[in-house]
Amino acid sequence: MNLEVGSTLSFSRTFTKEDVDTFTKLSLDEGVHHVNPDENGNVIVQGLLTATLPTKIGGENDVLAHTMNFTFLKPVITGDTITCVVTIDHYTKKDNGRRSITASFRCINQDHIEVMTGLFAGVIK
Template sequence: MTLHEGAIITFERTFTMEDVELFTRISGDEGKHHLTPDEQGRVVIQGLLTATLPTKIGGDNNVLARTMEFEFLRPVFTGDKIICEVTVDKLERQTDRTAITSSFRCRNQKDREVLKGYFAGVIR
C-alpha cells in the first residue's frame, strides 16, 4: 500500500498466552494480572504489548518513530480480537525523507475502544 494523507490501514490480532509469556520474558513486566488467569482462564495483556498493534504500520513502512502517545482505555485479555485502525493524518515530503503523523484507535471484538493515540516520525 502506498501511504497518502487520509489513508486508513486496518488490521487485527488475537493475543495468546504464548504472546504474553514471551513479552513477559522480554520486558520483565511480571504483574500478577499478566500471570494469573481470571475465572474465565484469561490474563490481562501488557499494555505495551497491546501498543505493538499501531506500531505495525511503522514496521511495514520503515517509519523511524520520534513521538508516540498511547491512552489505554480498558484491559485487553488473552483471546480478545483487537482491530486496529491507523489513519495517516499528515505526510510531508522533504528532501531526503517524508515526515508522517498518524492517529490510531484499537477496538475489541465487542466494538469497545481499548487503546487510542498517535505517532509521528520519518520515512527515509
C-alpha cells in the first residue's frame, strides 16, 4: 500500500474463547475474568490480545515500532467483533532509505462503541 498522511487502513476480527485460551497460555495472563465464563459463556479478552489489531496493520506494512500507546476504554468479550482503523498522522522518507511513521488508531465494537484508542510510531525499512 502507498502510505501517506491521512491514509487509513482497517482490520476487523471477532474474538473467540479459543483465542483467549491460546493467548492465556502464551501470556500467562490468567485473571479469572479471562478463564471463568460468565452466564452467557463469554470471557473478557485480554487487553494485549485486543492490541494485536493495530499491530497486525503495522506488521502488514513492515513497521518496526519503537513506541506504542494504548488506552483501553471498554472491555472486549468473546464474540465481539472489533474493527480497528489506523490513520497515518506523520510519514517521512529519510535519506538513508528508511521511512518514519506515526499513526493513531481507534477500535470500535459491533455496537459502534469505542473500546480502545492509541498510537504507534516507528520506522519502515
